[in-house]
Amino acid sequence: xxxxxxxxxxxxxxxxxxxxxxxxxxxxxxxxxxxxxxxxxxxxxxxxxxxxxxxxxxxxxxxxxxxxxxxxxxxxxxxxxxxxxxxxxxxxxxxxxxxxxxxxxxxxxxxxxxxxxxxxxxxxxxxxxxxxxxxxxxxxxxxxxxxxxxxxxxxxxxxxxxxxxxxxxxxxxxxxxxxxxxxxxxxxxxxxxxxxxxxxxxxxxxxxxxx
Amino acid sequence: xxxxxxxxxxxxxxxxxxxxxxxxxxxxxxxxxxxxxxxxxxxxxxxxxxxxxxxxxxxxxxxxxxxxxxxxxxxxxxxxxxxxxxxxxxxxxxxxxxxxxxxxxxxxxxxxxxxxxxxxxxxxxxxxxxxxxxxxxxxxxxxxxxxxxxxxxxxxxxxxxxxxxxxxxxxxxxxxxxxxxxxxxxxxxxxxxxxxxxxx
Numbered sequence: 073x074x075x076x077x078x079x080x081x082x083x084x085x086x087x088x089x090x091x092x093x094x095x096x097x098x099x100x101x102x103x104x105x106x107x108x109x110x111x112x113x114x115x116x117x118x119x120x121x122x123x124x125x126x127x128x129x130x131x132x133x134x135x136x137x138x139x140x141x142x143x144x145x146x147x148x149x150x151x152x153x154x155x156x157x158x159x160x161x162x163x164x165x166x167x168x169x170x171x172x173x174x175x176x177x178x179x180x181x182x183x184x185x186x187x188x189x190x191x192x193x194x195x196x197x198x199x200x201x202x203x204x205x206x207x208x209x210x211x212x213x214x215x216x217x218x219x220x221x222x223x224x225x226x227x228x229x230x231x232x233x234x235x236x237x238x239x240x241x242x243x244x245x246x247x248x249x250x251x252x253x254x255x256x257x258x259x260x261x262x263x264x265x266x267x268x269x270x271x272x273x274x275x276x277x278x279x280x281x282x283x
Numbered sequence: 284x285x286x287x288x289x290x291x292x293x294x295x296x297x298x299x300x301x302x303x304x305x306x307x308x309x310x311x312x313x314x315x316x317x318x319x320x321x322x323x324x325x326x327x328x329x330x331x332x333x334x335x336x337x338x339x340x341x342x343x344x345x346x347x348x349x350x351x352x353x354x355x356x357x358x359x360x361x362x363x364x365x366x367x368x369x370x371x372x373x374x375x376x377x378x379x380x381x382x383x384x385x386x387x388x389x390x391x392x393x394x395x396x397x398x399x400x401x402x403x404x405x406x407x408x409x410x411x412x413x414x415x416x417x418x419x420x421x422x423x424x425x426x427x428x429x430x431x432x433x434x435x436x437x438x439x440x441x442x443x444x445x446x447x448x449x450x451x452x453x454x455x456x457x458x459x460x461x462x463x464x465x466x467x468x469x470x471x472x473x474x475x476x477x478x479x480x481x482x483x
Contacts, residue, residue, distance in 0.1 A: 100459040104314040104403045148371070155364045163360055178410030181363050185403040187315050256474065257309050261467030265460050273455030 082207055089211030095188045096219040096264075097271040102188030107220075107264060109179055111255050113236050116224035118172055120217035122161045122180060124210060127189050130154045131209035134197035150193045151184065158183050188216060219271075223263045231255035286420075293424030296417070300428030302476035306404050307436045308469055310411075313404030317437055318462050320398075327441035330395045335430030337377070337399050338408050341370050342426030345409040346419060366409050374399055404433055439469060 095101050109115040130153050134141075141149050162180050165173040173180070183189060196208040229235055231254030233243040242248055253259045306312050313334070321327050345366050353359055378396045382389045399405060408429045412422050443465055452461050 097459075100318060101315060104311050107311040107314070151367055151371070152364065155367060159360055159363055162363070178407055178414055181410050182312070182403050182407055184363055184367060185406045253471075256470075257311070258467040258470040258474070260311065261463050261470055265456075265463035265467065268463065269453070269456045269460045271455075272460065273453070276454055 081204070085204065085207050086211045089208060089213075090215040090218070093212075094215040094219065094271070095191075095212050096216055097268045097275075100268075101191050102186040102216070103264065104182070104186065107223075107260050108257075109176060110220055110224040110260055110263075111227050111231065112175075113221065113224045113228050115172070115175055116220050118165075118169075119176060119179065120213070120220060122158075122165075123183060123186070123189075124213040124217065125161060126154060126157045126183050127192055127213040128206050128209035130157050130189060131192045131197040132202045132206040133157075134193040135200055135202045135205035138198050146198065147190075150190060150197075154189050154193070155184050188212065219267060222267055223260065226263055227254045227259055231259060289418060289420045293421045295424075296421050297424035297428035300425055301432040301435065302473055305432040305436060305470075305473050306408060306411075306429045307433050308466065308473050310407065312407040313402050313433055314466075316398060316402055317440065317466070318459050320395075321437055321440040321444055321462065324438065324441045324445060326395075327437045329391050330398070331434035331437050333392045333395045333399055334402065334404065334433050335427070337370075337374060337396075338405055338430035338433070339423070339426040341366075341373055341405055342408050342412050342422055342429075343419075344369050344373060346412060346417075346422045349413055362410075362413065366406055370405055370409075404429070436466075436469065436473075440465060 089095075092098070096103060109119045130150070133153050134150055137149070137153075158181060161183075162173070165176070165180060192205075192209045192212050197205045200208070225235065229240060229243050230251045233240060233245075233248055233250055239245075251259070254263070300306065303309070307314065307317060316330060320330050345362075348365055348369060349359075349362060353362055353365065374396050378389075381392065408426060412425055417425055440462070444462065447461065456464075
């Protein structure tokens with residue numbers, strides 16, 4: 073990545089984050105803390121907003137402080153910066169949306185150890201100006217969000233017959249035999265595997281087409 | 284609650300944490316190393332042992348820190364930072380200690396210890412312990428059980444993946460894809476234990 077912040081670079085960062093170097097199906101990072109909340113689309117959306125907020129701002133902060141941070145303690149500094157933003161999210165959720173805070177349980181706090189946050193801070197934050205780091209973090213998190221929303225949509229529709237809590241025309245009626253397994257943990261693993269499989273296959277086909 | 288009932292509860296929590304409430308297969312914690320470091324049984328074994336040890340010790344330390352430092356000071360929101368610092372410091376300390384006293388053990392586990400600091404299962408276990416309001420004795424059972432559960436899952440996965448090495452898997456499914464599918468099947472099997480534990 074070049075340090076200059078021209079419009080073409082921004083576009084490149086967007087493509088990298090959303091598709092070419094997508095956190096989930098390319099890097100396979102940080103799926104732990106968020107996969108657990110994909111049984112409902114609403115929970116996933118809130119969790120992903122929290123993640124976008126944390127990744128983009130902590131990456132920008134790390135980049136802002138990069139010249140003052142001694143190299144050998146930078147991991148600790150990065151962790152503290154990330155924890156700072158996660159605490160903001162946690163406190164806000166507890167104050168304004170307590171039910172959601174209970175639903176998400178420990179998973180908001182676990183954003184701290186989500187590898188993708190640390191990964192972006194390390195890969196981009198430590199060597200680029202704040203603006204680049206912010207854009208990079210933002211679109212990586214969005215790349216992550218859209219995959220998880222796909223997983224969550226399928227899990228909720230097939231498993232509960234609802235979308236964002238509203239009953240759907242066909243899936244919400246008794247005509248649809250609810251796939252309970254989709255709401256349970258194995259469903260998340262299977263669904264994510266299928267999504268990873270499809271997207272990787274598309275990528276492989278495209279790369280071979282280029283050659 | 285008297286001590287006997289407490290110990291019984293701890294045992295129940297421990298067994299549940301190993302099987303039905305497996306921290307990896309039911310709560311998706313520690314998935315990154317589970318996918319990244321499960322190619323060989325030997326490395327999986329080392330990492331698994333290190334996780335058991337660190338998880339049991341840090342949940343206890345964090346329990347003490349939470350109930351004797353954060354609660355009296357009303358600084359509960361500060362727990363994320365404190366837990367992470369305790370875990371990182373503990374791992375660093377253990378690494379130095381075993382390097383000094385047991386070169387053999389250091390050779391076996393040394394490379395895995397730094398990895399553990401960023402293992403979400405470790406922080407997750409501490410956060411769950413706070414949310415579920417476990418007592419000290421129950422926390423011992425929970426930390427140990429979660430560690431053993433994680434160990435079993437990664438060992439099983441490494442064993443299966445070694446056998447997959449020569450199989451022909453569609454290219455898009457290789458690596459993480461197939462690992463996730465196997466994890467899903469394992470999660471199904473572990474859910475099967477629910478019936479066994481219902482007596483409690």
